[in-house]
Amino acid sequence: MGNRPNTRNLLITIVGTLVICSCLISVSQANHLPEQRKRRELSQCNIFKGHWAWDASYPMYDSSKCPEIRKEFDCHKYGRPDKYYLKFRWQPNDCDIPRFNGVDFLTRMRGKKIMFVGDSLSLNIYQSLICMLHAAVPNSNITQPSGGMKSWFFQDYNVSVTMYSSLYFVDIEKEESGRVLKLNSLKNGKIWEEMDVLIFNTWLWWNRMDDKKQWDYIQDGDVIQKDMDRMVAFKKALTLWAKWVDSDIDPNKTKVYFQGTNPMHYDGKEWNAPGVKGCSKETMPMKGSSYPTRAPPVLEVVKQVLSTISKPVYLLDITTLSQLRKDGHAGAYNGFHGMDCNHWCIAGVPDTWNQLLYTTLLM
Numbered sequence: 001m002g003n004r005p006n007t008r009n010l011l012i013t014i015v016g017t018l019v020i021c022s023c024l025i026s027v028s029q030a031n032h033l034p035e036q037r038k039r040r041e042l043s044q045c046n047i048f049k050g051h052w053a054w055d056a057s058y059p060m061y062d063s064s065k066c067p068e069i070r071k072e073f074d075c076h077k078y079g080r081p082d083k084y085y086l087k088f089r090w091q092p093n094d095c096d097i098p099r100f101n102g103v104d105f106l107t108r109m110r111g112k113k114i115m116f117v118g119d120s121l122s123l124n125i126y127q128s129l130i131c132m133l134h135a136a137v138p139n140s141n142i143t144q145p146s147g148g149m150k151s152w153f154f155q156d157y158n159v160s161v162t163m164y165s166s167l168y169f170v171d172i173e174k175e176e177s178g179r180v181l182k183l184n185s186l187k188n189g190k191i192w193e194e195m196d197v198l199i200f201n202t203w204l205w206w207n208r209m210d211d212k213k214q215w216d217y218i219q220d221g222d223v224i225q226k227d228m229d230r231m232v233a234f235k236k237a238l239t240l241w242a243k244w245v246d247s248d249i250d251p252n253k254t255k256v257y258f259q260g261t262n263p264m265h266y267d268g269k270e271w272n273a274p275g276v277k278g279c280s281k282e283t284m285p286m287k288g289s290s291y292p293t294r295a296p297p298v299l300e301v302v303k304q305v306l307s308t309i310s311k312p313v314y315l316l317d318i319t320t321l322s323q324l325r326k327d328g329h330a331g332a333y334n335g336f337h338g339m340d341c342n343h344w345c346i347a348g349v350p351d352t353w354n355q356l357l358y359t360t361l362l363m
């Protein structure tokens with residue numbers, strides 16, 4: 001007899017609980033909805049396809065307050081007179097990307113170690129990131145740990161950002177005959193794999209000839225020779241790196257990026273300005289989404305090798321958007337007074353590379 005009310009009570013309790021639960025669930029969903037929707041929108045969008053749009057609120061920071069800009073990149077300090085190059089925002093065709101938010105970046109990265117590995121173009125993006133983060137939290141405790149590597153530590157967020165110079169990824173060893181570039185040896189991976197975020201880049205030095213290159217011999221398997229096809233050598237080294245990613249990277253700990261091939265602007269023919277030598281007179285980006293000249297052929301090799309990696313590696317595909325920025329290089333406004341149409345002004349285009357890096361954290 002006493003069973004009935006108990007059952008009814010139980011039913012009421014269950015129904016009531018369900019109603020409360022579903023209310024709670026929809027409340028929490030509502031809280032996460034904008035971020036979820038944004039995440040979905042961004043992951044379905046090719047954030048690297050788009051155009052440069054005028055934005056009066058740019059640049060993202062005042063470069064004269066940045067704690068560290070190498071003289072190759074500090075165009076403001078070395079007297080660049082035009083300012084339009086600072087005033088363009090990257091606008092993807094199919095979505096809006098978030099503005100760079102340094103506090104949010106540091107919060108998401110709390111407790112993490114970030115490292116850029118590569119040549120001076122890694123230094124270019126690294127110093128831009130330091131400027132942007134410093135501008136976001138200028139009064140927080142930011143220190144430069146001593147030691148061999150360039151590094152900044154954001155103590156209040158327990159985030160370190162480090163630059164690891166590596167021109168080729170693979171090793172160069174001094175032997176009796178001279179310096180040997182070893183396409184089959186990659187020892188520095190032991191240091192890199194301790195990181196939480198790695199952003200790799202190499203190519204610039206593979207193409208350097210004679211007195212500029214940093215080695216005397218090149219070793220491929222057991223064969224040591226004076227030189228070889230540089231693209232072939234590059235592909236072999238990058239393939240070794242790819243195998244290292246697959247064997248040694250723990251994707252639950254470390255997120256791996258590859259910074260796409262950097263375009264130079266030395267030959268006006270490439271941007272429909274035949275006869276123009278160098279980028280010194282360029283003050284405006286190209287209009288639209290396409291560049292008259294295809295990407296450097298090495299980008300295809302990069303994409304091929306990346307496609308052989310089974311672990312996730314994200315290509316920060318900055319080539320085309322940077323091709324459109326013939327106005328963004330340091331040009332004559334650097335501490336060396338040479339013409340540099342390879343590296344980029346800071347503030348400038350690398351800030352957008354970092355904005356896109358930040359965007360991938362929200363995907």
Ligand SMILES: *[C@@H]1O[C@H](CO)[C@@H](O)[C@H](O)[C@H]1NC(C)=O
Binds near residue numbers: 113
């Ligand atoms: C800072 O982060 C490291 C990992 O990078 C962690 O081992 C350490 O406990 C953290 N320190 C604090 C004070 O949170």
Ligand SMILES: *[C@@H]1O[C@H](CO)[C@@H](O)[C@H](O)[C@H]1NC(C)=O
Binds near residue numbers: 142143155
């Ligand atoms: C900043 O960090 C350094 C190194 O840990 C420490 O010695 C110093 O006291 C800190 N300063 C402030 C203001 O917290």
Ligand SMILES: *[C@@H]1O[C@H](CO)[C@@H](O)[C@H](O)[C@H]1NC(C)=O
Binds near residue numbers: 250251252
């Ligand atoms: C990563 O984490 C997932 C889920 O915790 C686990 O199943 C997987 O084995 C881990 N992968 C590696 C390589 O440790």
